[in-house]
Amino acid sequence: MxxxxxxxxxxxxxxxxxxxxxxxxxxxxxxxxxxxxxxxxxxxxxxxxxxxxxxxxxxxxxxxxxxxxxxxxxxxxxxxxxxxxxxxxxxxxxxxPDDFHARYLATGKEYHYHVDMGKSRDPFKRLYSAHYRYDLDIDKMRRASKFIEGEHDFSVFCATGSAVEDKTRHVYEVLIEQTSDTDLLFIFKGNGFLYKMVRMLVGTLLKIGNGQLPEDAIQRALVHQDKKMTGPTAHPEGLCLIEVHYDGDKKSK
Missing domain, CATH: 3.30.70.580 (Pseudouridine synthase I, catalytic domain, N-terminal subdomain)
Structure with missing residues (x-):
């Protein structure tokens, strides 16, 4: 073998x-x-x-x-x-080596989430970007995203159905980049992510950007495990697993 x-x-x-x-x-x-x-x-x-x-x-x-x-x-x-x-x-x-394990030895992951902000959905983006046609305050979303960074118990941002007991994760960096007039890119880097965690965070950030949740909603959700301070789970088509890191990789953290 x-x-x-x-x-x-x-x-x-x-x-x-x-x-x-x-x-x-x-x-x-x-x-x-x-x-x-x-x-x-x-x-x-x-x-x-x-x-x-x-x-x-x-x-x-x-x-x-x-x-x-x-x-x-x-x-x-x-x-x-x-x-x-x-x-x-x-x-x-x-x-x-025979003891290598793709899941248990992973030390970090990077996910990207794409949003199409056009008034109507672009048919050429529909499979790879989630459509969100409402107004967004991107600077407010960037400020709110800083509450995600660091080590937290992300239980409130984990969908039901997860068998993982320890829901503490360290998110190294969250970036929100507007790559064109109608394209928004979320970048998440961390030591690991829970079931639907990235999509739940994106859904919350979009609600903050649209003024439906306060700017400190993520901080309040994490501190008090308050589901009322979270948004809906963002659609799956916008999410892409970009990279997985292991000890010895040049980009591992």
Whole structure:
């Protein structure tokens, strides 16, 4: 057996998320079926750095898996990449020690969230940006975002259904950039994120920017675990997992 680490990219539009589930096509199912064929029919299970929801995208998701025997990593990448659908890309593969784990050894992640602020939804952005047509005070949102940074118990920003007990996370940096007249980009960097945490934070920041929540709503939500100070969960299509960090990476924090 040899263990492989792979960095993959995917358009999540046509998938019911990453994790295998009944009666739905998922990223995990598609990749595992391909790897099983490459592994002479012996079942292969892949382990991701984290699970993305239906409609969520990734540019730098990390997975690991085991194959019978040791093969050239680039040949594994090429075979997997050419036998998976066009909306899944295998960017790189490498052989790693047997104790490498894509999820448990991850030290940081970066997510981007795209918002289309046009009066009507741009059809060419609809799969990769959430549409928000209401007025926004971006400077107010930037000030509010600073309350997210640091180490906090983010339980109030975790959707129900999470099995994680420790909900304390350290968010290193939150940036909000207006990249065009109608495009807004949220950047989140941290040691980890809870189930739907980024989308809940974005939804709250949008409500703050529109004046429906006070500027200190996030601070009050975190201090008092007050759900009334949080906004709705932002739509999935705007979210993309950009990068996962590990000890030894140049950009790890």
């Amino acid at each position: 040899a263990r492989y680490k792979a960095i993959i990219s995917y358009d999540g539009t046509n998938y019911a998320g990453f994790q295998i589930q009944p009666n739905a096509v998922t990223i995990q199912e598609v990749i595992e079926k391909t790897l099983t064929r490459l592994n002479s029919g012996h079942p292969v299970v892949i382990h991701p750095s984290g699970r993305t929801d239906s409609g969520v995208h990734a540019q730098g998701q990390v997975i690991h898996f085991d194959l019978l025997g040791q093969r050239d990593a680039e040949k594994v990448r090429f075979a997997l990449d050419t036998q998976t659908p066009a909306d899944i890309q295998i960017k790189s593969t490498e052989i790693v």
